[in-house]
Amino acid sequence: MSNNELRKELRQILAVLDAERQAIAALDLDAITIAANDKLALCRSIDGLGPIELDDECKALLMTARDCNETNKQMRNLVAANISNRIDMLTGSPRLYGAKRYADMSS
Numbered sequence: 001m002s003n004n005e006l007r008k009e010l011r012q013i014l015a016v017l018d019a020e021r022q023a024i025a026a027l028d029l030d031a032i033t034i035a036a037n038d039k040l041a042l043c044r045s046i047d048g049l050g051p052i053e054l055d056d057e058c059k060a061l062l063m064t065a066r067d068c069n070e071t072n073k074q075m076r077n078l079v080a081a082n083i084s085n086r087i088d089m090l091t092g093s094p095r096l097y098g099a100k101r102y103a104d105m106s107s
Contacts, residue, residue: 003055006046010061013042017068024075039069 016038023031054062 003052003058005049006052006054006058007061009042009046009049010058010065013039013065014061014068016042017065017072020072021068021075024072024079027079 016035020032020035020039022028023035052058
């Protein structure tokens with residue numbers, strides 16, 4: 001694989017990561033799932049192209065992709081924590097919704 005091919009794939013990954021960020025912000029589960037599948041497909045595509053000596057632009061694109069992916073991961077975690085807190089508020093106490101399950105498992 002050439003650096004040009006890798007740059008093309010990395011730019012596509014960045015576009016998918018941006019779409020994923022927007023989907024997370026909109027809580028669009030279908031778009032989040034599509035983005036996850038697209039990321040996996042692009043990663044497989046890059047893996048299949050073999051090893052390459054990275055130039056500075058490819059290194060910068062890789063670091064940007066890593067940072068974007070980390071940001072998206074933090075956003076997903078914040079959404080999950082928010083939902084967990086809302087469930088706790090609805091049930092009246094933290095983790096109460098799982099207490100019965102744990103009680104059933106211990107008996």
